[in-house]
Amino acid sequence: GAVVSQHPSRVICKSGTSVKIECRSLDFQATTMFWYRQFPKQSLMLMATSNEGSKATYEQGVEKDKFLINHASLTLSTLTVTSAHPEDSSFYICSARAGTGDFRNEQFFGPGTRLTVL
Amino acid sequence: GDSVTQMEGPVTLSEEAFLTINCTYTATGYPSLFWYVQYPGEGLQLLLKATKADDKGSNKGFEATYRKETTSFHLEKGSVQVSDSAVYFCALNTGGFKTIFGAGTRLFVKA
Numbered sequence: 001g002a003v004v005s006q007h008p009s010r011v012i013c014k015s016g017t018s019v020k021i022e023c024r025s026l027d028f029q030a031t032t033m034f035w036y037r038q039f040p041k042q043s044l045m046l047m048a049t050s051n052e053g054s055k056a057t058y059e060q061g062v063e064k065d066k067f068l069i070n071h072a073s074l075t076l077s078t079l080t081v082t083s084a085h086p087e088d089s090s091f092y093i094c095s096a097r098a099g100t101g102d103f104r105n106e107q108f109f110g111p112g113t114r115l116t117v118l
Numbered sequence: 119g120d121s122v123t124q125m126e127g128p129v130t131l132s133e134e135a136f137l138t139i140n141c142t143y144t145a146t147g148y149p150s151l152f153w154y155v156q157y158p159g160e161g162l163q164l165l166l167k168a169t170k171a172d173d174k175g176s177n178k179g180f181e182a183t184y185r186k187e188t189t190s191f192h193l194e195k196g197s198v199q200v201s202d203s204a205v206y207f208c209a210l211n212t213g214g215f216k217t218i219f220g221a222g223t224r225l226f227v228k229a
Contacts, residue, residue, distance in 0.1 A: 006161075032215070034216075034217070041222075041224070042221070042222070043207065043219045043220065043221045043222050044162075044207070044219045046216060046217075049215070049216070093161050093162065095217070097215070107211065107217055108164075109154075109161050109162040109163075109164075110161055111160060111161035112160065112161035112162075114159075
């Protein structure tokens with residue numbers, strides 16, 4: 001149990017387009033989801049935290065109009081990179097925190113999405 | 119604020135060598151401590167965890183003990199394999215919200 005999936009796993013897009021990344025908790029309800037960004041050979045940087053049904057809380061320096069986060073249900077959160085540019089190319093990883101059940105308060109990570117903007 | 123410091127890599131070892139990756143933390147309260155592993159091109163996998171002082175987390179031959187007195191959570195393995203080559207992240211979490219990661223330590227194991 002406690003699986004988090006991300007889709008797509010890889011995406012290549014042209015500069016100026018928008019890209020949506022989905023994060024799903026497959027077998028538990030995620031009251032909180034987190035979005036991280038990882039640059040090559042670096043650690044994970046928390047971008048934002050979202051609770052189901054409310055607006056995301058963004059970390060300092062992260063543009064909320066650039067990185068739109070929607071946590072519409074207890075099993076789905078989406079990250080939309082709007083008007084993507086080459087500097088947005090990165091590995092994006094989501095994480096979900098279970099609110100109830102056997103894995104309550106544990107955090108589980110998705111496999112990541114590699115975004116390349118040409 | 120809370121933080122995690124782990125030894126810089128890369129660490130290069132021969133197969134069957136002993137591995138230690140140091141990790142120390144700074145936190146208010148009583149965090150849970152984790153080691154995650156990231157294989158090339160993949161996301162993070164939880165390797166082991168410890169939720170209170172003196173707990174020992176273990177998995178796949180890796181071990182780490184939560185040392186409150188030294189605020190440390192060093193990762194050890196008695197005999198590494200080529201398949202252990204990956205990046206290892208030490209992390210802490212207070213209350214189930216933000217997880218704070220160390221910078222990561224890249225391990226190369228040579229046959």
